[in-house]
Amino acid sequence: MSAPAAATRTSRLHPLTFVVGATRELLALLAAGATGLAVGGLSTAFYFTLIGLAFGFVLHLVNWATFTYSLHDDRIELRRSLIGRSVKTIPLERIRGVDISAGLPHRALRLAIVHIDAGSDGGEGELNAVSRQEAEHLRNLLLGRAGADDEPRRELARTPPRWFVFAPLSGAYLLTPFALAGSLLGTLYNLGDDLGLITQDRLSDLGHELVGLPTSVVIALAVLLLLAMPVMSMLAFAAFNWDFRVYARDGSVVAERGLVTRRSVSLERRRIRGVELSDNPFERLAKVVRLDALVTGLGDAVQRGRLFPAAPRPVAEQLVAQVLGPMPAPLAPHPRAARGRRILRAVTPPLGIAALALATGHAWVTYACLAAAVLAVPLGLDRYRQLGHATDTAHLTLRSGSLRRRQVVVDHDAIIGWRLRRTLFQRRLGLATLYVAVGAGEGGYPAIDIAEEDAVDLAAEITPAWVQPFQR
Structure with a gap:
């Protein structure tokens, strides 16, 4: 009220x-x-x-x-x-x-x-x-x-201009200029077509001129395009996230950003139930993460819950400590039996396609899929290395993924339920997937291929009153 x-x-x-x-x-x-x-x-x-x-x-x-x-x-x-x-x-x-x-x-x-x-x-x-x-x-x-x-407001974090160099590490910003260029070219084409400026003959002439370009010119244009991609991605990043500031004021965490359109988003602290740190392999090499808040009942959470578009991991973890509290550490690794499952799940899709291609006589597709299966082995190993979980007296953290690694940190009070899932293959290996139901964000997050005993103990440690009656 x-x-x-x-x-x-x-x-x-x-x-x-x-x-x-x-x-x-x-x-x-x-x-x-x-x-x-x-x-x-x-x-x-x-x-x-x-x-x-x-x-x-x-x-x-x-x-x-x-x-x-x-x-x-x-x-x-x-x-x-x-x-x-x-x-x-x-x-x-x-x-x-x-x-x-x-x-x-x-x-x-x-x-x-x-x-x-x-x-x-x-x-x-x-x-x-x-x-x-x-x-x-x-x-x-x-x-x-x-x-x-x-x-008065108290500044918690701020994005300096030098962080704009992180933009090319994200595929979204790297491809944004092409999406904008495609939209502009589509608009110009439709306008020219309506005005009668574009005809089939003119398009044919343009196509012949492009095909007739010397190889050196084509290579030069390709090099210029590759050089322009990171520059354009940094410009797009700057337009959306210029002077990105996070500050605390009157019981809320406020994020301000934008160059052309300046936007200020307020998130009430009492509704922030956790955070999510995400990265891809390129960002991981640079030790850069993106940070989002998990907020109850938040519309357009992808944009409104953003606390950092890209930041060095130590800075992001410091902001997490100010907003939510210290992150539980270190992460407990998952059993070695999970490694085989991660590798198998990585190589199965290309091997399946290779089998179909072999049966239908497409040799080059078969060889390409076999090569992809070989390359998928390191991916499976990395997926296993990224599995982990930890808890302390106030928070639970879960991590998984490789091409898009996600680590969520949630308040114990935000957990509203548990679901333990065991497939036939998981039961034979003594593994399970523990789903943590949270009244914020996506609504639930999995601890993948965790030892069955560890899953039960983890749930019992956080919510003993819920789990102990079902323990033997």
Whole structure:
């Protein structure tokens, strides 16, 4: 329940809200004007575009005039009245987080967008846009911290620019520029096709010119592309994670990031039930990890739960200690019987495909799959080496994976159940997979191929009242 200061208060969005929309309409108008001139003058389609842009501007103004929000002791109401009336009510007790973001138009006008996340039960709402001061004030009121507007914040961690060199280690950032380039080329192709600028003959001529390029030119272009990939990935990383800061304020952990669009995400400490550290083999060699929070009832957890996009492991572990507490260590290895299972599971897929290819007479596919099976043996060995678990008086940690290694650390209090699974092959080796049910993140995490006795003892050590009645 929020403080009395949050009692009934009805407000409108900032009067400059429709100016942000008008800016977008103006940019679209300029693009339409340039297109009209490129095709030889102002066509009928261009005038229709002008009418559409004018209608869009009026619509922004009407939306501002007909939208209000009311803050009560126990809820916030988003009300819209035009031809019909709609009221969306979000109970304060259901609110999981309040995020603040601002794109370039918003930042120029000192405005911000307030996004209210109330989980699957309470839904979500958005206020686009209010003043920056109002956004911060609303966040405190909605999260039950009235009167905390002037509370100082304590910085926990910050991403320096030199960490941008970690971007090429992640496949997501390495391929992001190509995805953006593909989207841009697709848009240009569709636009050129609609305007009649792209024809089959022109495409054929372009194809012949590309095929006719000298080999040295093709090699040079390939080298330039390979050199551009890490540079573009660092630029993409910087755009999304510029000046990434994590700080503590008023019972929450707040993460701010972004260059073009600045976003501030608040995570209540009492809802943070654990963390996840993940990396790939390249990041592992550089001792770099990505850090995410496991938060109860959090929507869009992949983006909103991010605590570090990429950081040296000691720095990430230090942040974990400040947010959650020290990580249990050292990790206990799993039985040697698990090694054979990890290798077998790694080589079985390529061997199976090789058998099918051999039966159908595809020799080159057979040889390729056999080579992949040989290369999969080190992968299986590494998967075994990464298996581990540990617990202390407050936290449990589990680790598994190789191409994407994940280590989760969860509060004992966050564990809501256990599930012990044993396949026929695991029973013969005395192994089991222990699933830890957690009311946050993905909902459950496995301790893979752990000794059956260790699985039972681990569960009994953390929740003895649940397990001891079933022990012999």
